[in-house]
Amino acid sequence: MLNDTLKAQLKAYLERVVRPIHIIASLDDGAKSRELQELLGEIRALSDKISVSELKGGGERAPSFALTTPGQDISLRFAGLPMGHEFTSLVLALLQVGGYPPKVAQEVIDQVKTLDGDYSFETYFSQSCQNCPEVVQALNLMAVLNPRIRHVAIDGAAYPAEVEARQIMSVPTVYLNGEVFGQGRMGVEEIVAKLDTGAAARDAEKISAKAAFDVLVVGAGPAGAAAAIYAARKGIRTGIVADRFGGQVLDTMAIENFISIPHTEGPKVAAALEQHVREYEVDIMNLQKAESLALRGDLVEIGLAGGARLRSKTVILATGARWRQMNVPGEDTYRNKGVAYCPHCDGPLFKGKRVAVIGGGNSGVEAAIDLAGVVSHVTLIEFDKALRADDVLQRKLRSLKNVDIITSARTTEVTGDGQKVNGLVYEDRRSSDKHTLALEGVFVQIGLLPNTEWLKDAVALSPRGEIIVDVHGQTSVPGVFAAGDCTTVPYKQIVIAVGEGAKASLSAFDHLIRSTPADAENRAA
Structure with a gap:
């Protein structure tokens, strides 16, 4: 064994x-x-x-x-x-x-x-x-x-x-x-x-009593962890608040493009990020979801879901992104009852069954390839007229005998029997005809959505909901910076998020020096 x-x-x-x-x-x-x-x-x-x-x-x-x-x-x-x-x-x-x-x-x-x-x-x-x-x-x-x-x-x-x-x-x-x-x-x-049940109230009271931070990082994925480390290394009061340490990386299986590490897995990276942050004097507040951002005099206030309030001289937003949903009837009803978002986790439960993968990018094609080795049949459905995945992945996919590919198709409904998924309905975008597929699982792989809904009236967002930042990571609000997949920076990659987090942290420190020179001199002394 x-x-x-x-x-x-x-x-x-x-x-x-x-x-x-x-x-x-x-x-x-x-x-x-x-x-x-x-x-x-x-x-x-x-x-x-x-x-x-x-x-x-x-x-x-x-x-x-x-x-x-x-x-x-x-x-x-x-x-x-x-x-x-x-x-x-x-x-x-x-x-x-x-x-x-x-x-x-x-x-x-x-x-x-x-x-x-x-x-x-x-x-x-x-x-x-x-x-x-x-x-x-x-x-x-x-x-x-x-x-x-x-x-x-x-x-x-x-x-x-x-x-x-x-x-x-x-x-x-x-x-x-x-x-x-x-x-x-x-x-x-x-x-x-x-x-x-009383823990949340006790935590809220304890968190609200904390003194103001110099830098408060919201989010604990690669960008947030890098930002916290760079801030703490400057010797300033640093806090990090997140609903889960590691963020989207926790849901990533194989990572083969993080330079100097040929192969690793998301949970290992997330654990290493947390371990690295804990080596510094960073106040870590995990399982805390941010709900609001507002200016209170010279400080930025972050409101949390549990009722707590945190204050800081500068804030770095690194809230990342999550799997995008189809937003069609039946998707929420049958979530975890046949509708899934992680083929690595849930694929074995569909052994010998028929499933669909929604999305023809790299994530969707990789999911279809993985599932084809477990399930009886995979139907990949792509909205566009052609798959968008890398050629090497497309060639592998097309070589599999138990995979069908449907392009120019829009999923309109996930159907079920009240207990679990039994099919889906899609529309042919060329003819407008509707078709029904008999299935037992639907794996959604259509990209990411930034976790920024709570910032809609607080900072400037792009039409896609991304936080608009300049070359320094500065948002539309002075003293508020942002980094990682939640921003307008192109190419959502771990290595890029780490660099952007470090840059935003250095920018926040520069902002502190310029806005409070006396404090900075005292720290330097």
């Missing part, structure tokens, strides 16, 4: 374990159980602190295994094989059950330990999903910290009957006490905030 490199790495990690780990495997006579036996045997051989016992039946999913330690009430289980992206989740679970301290703020740990209630979580994941590990790892950690929290991480591909019965068409999907708790990426802080 594990190659020699993985075994060596895992063995090194397991040397950090300080207490025994007992693995209890629930097995049947199937091939998947034999695979699990092999995996657990290899893990047991890597550390003398690990023991494994096997059970047949017992009412648990088979194959599955629980991680426990003597003297601790821990309920943490993996159902299926936690390989692919979830192998990291397995490694962390072993370490944490084995007593290795988690890299989480003590304040968050205390919140988890004091949660009052009995919580039984089930998370459905796919091994190819880059968003799933954060959720699985968060809930595993919570199960280690609080004995009243139970968690089972379930490989959806290993339990297709459950996936079908629960109509799960998007991962990660989390159930709490038998009811849907949430879908999509969630970290420990976000999960705790949903469980601890």
Whole structure:
């Protein structure tokens, strides 16, 4: 199961374990159980602190295994094989059950330990999903910290009957006490905030009491992280506020054009960005969504969704962008019920089914190529008269036998049976004829939309909703700068966003020097 490199790495990690780990495997006579036996045997051989016992039946999913330690009430289980992206989740679970301290703020740990209630979580994941590990790892950690929290991480591909019965068409999907708790990426802080209903009010009060910043960055993707680092390195009071650290990068699978790094993945980049920011004196306020911007005398005030108010001498807007929607009937109704936006995450749930991909740019064609290896048939629908993807991608797509390409077509409706998608309707733009396709999944890949609706009356925006900036990153409001995918700067690329964030931060510092020379001299001294 594990190659020699993985075994060596895992063995090194397991040397950090300080207490025994007992693995209890629930097995049947199937091939998947034999695979699990092999995996657990290899893990047991890597550390003398690990023991494994096997059970047949017992009412648990088979194959599955629980991680426990003597003297601790821990309920943490993996159902299926936690390989692919979830192998990291397995490694962390072993370490944490084995007593290795988690890299989480003590304040968050205390919140988890004091949660009052009995919580039984089930998370459905796919091994190819880059968003799933954060959720699985968060809930595993919570199960280690609080004995009243139970968690089972379930490989959806290993339990297709459950996936079908629960109509799960998007991962990660989390159930709490038998009811849907949430879908999509969630970290420990976000999960705790949903469980601890008084946390938002306490956070708002705490945030509003903060002194004014010299530079406040709104957004924590590549542009925002770069801006915060460059500001903090100047020795000025820096804050960063965002609804999720990493931004759109978290939803990006393969990254092969970030210069000096031939290949990486979005979640790894996001984690590295956050780690780098935390090396400096930056006040990080995560899970906070900005709602308003206004001038208050010499300061800029940012209003947050929870009611808090932040003040700063300068502000850098780096709110990024999100997947653009089709905005047709049925899209919202069947979101996560057949309508999806991440082929890497949700593709395995459509194994053997018929799907459509909307969009003929690079994202759409890449999605169609990936899905063609999983589903029975892919129909790619492009609004324009020709695909816009790179030639090399188009050639690959056209070589696939289970792919149809329809151009000059406008999707007008996503249809369903009330529970899940069963087709879509599109209009031939040349003849105006309407056609219906029988489908079980629709993957939308039609570009990005800037996250700037809340700035409509605050700064000048382009007709596309992008923040208009000059060569210095300055917006129409003095002291307010912007960077990254939310701006009019062309070519929405990670490497460009990083550079623009650094430039906006340097411009903000220059603005501070010129507007408050005495303060700047004092800082320099």
